[in-house]
């Protein structure tokens with residue numbers, strides 16, 4: 001715990017700016033009424049995932065699910081897996097809960113907090129089968145590149161949380177972020193690249209199209225996908 005506190009203090013650069021954002025009445029209601037069913041409060045205590053979901057299953061964690069459309073699509077299509085979504089933007093979380101209720105989803109829990117801290121402090125090591133990072137904020141200005149969530153220490157952290165044989169799935173529509181990811185992967189020892197795809201929206205690696213992907217494609221961007229497998233050593 002001491003080490004975790006210390007790491008928390010060192011990491012002052014955040015990958016997001018907390019936007020207050022306008023919340024619709026329906027989103028507010030969903031957060032209030034559906035939180036007891038789907039919400040998990042951030043805390044410094046490790047979660048017992050079997051207890052949380054009331055069963056043993058493989059677990060998929062998504063970082064920055066936005067408005068939750070693609071997260072709900074995956075949870076609905078894969079009832080045999082449990083999904084944990086993490087997002088800092090409350091209106092997006094409210095939207096996600098509305099969709100969860102509409103689709104009668106039972107294999108989903110969400111946490112509204114910085115995913116880095118959730119992974120560090122709330123998730124045990126070696127418990128996740130898969131982590132999804134779809135279209136992370138690109139922070140296009142050079143002076144902001146240090147805010148990009150994908151950094152060497154992020155890869156080390158997610159590798160610890162994955163089970164042996166677990167995978168990290170990443171997608172971006174930002175060419176300079178794709179170069180940054182390739183560079184970091186080239187000197188990383190935690191993962192090997194099982195698949196890499198550069199495409200125009202037609203060749204995503206085992207994931208639905210997301211809201212930000214659609215937006216990027218509309219602007220004429222290309223898409224980069226990686227499926228990384230955790231190294232066994």
Ligand SMILES: C[S@@+](CC[C@H](N)C(=O)[O-])C[C@H]1O[C@@H](n2cnc3c(N)ncnc32)[C@H](O)[C@@H]1O
Nearest residue numbers: 015016064066087088114115134135210211212
């Ligand atoms: C560009 S959006 C992509 C949303 C969604 N994945 C999609 O593809 O449509 C990035 C999202 O990541 C969230 N985010 C950024 N840093 C985060 C962090 N450290 N923890 C949790 N969410 C984060 C932002 O609030 C934002 O909603």
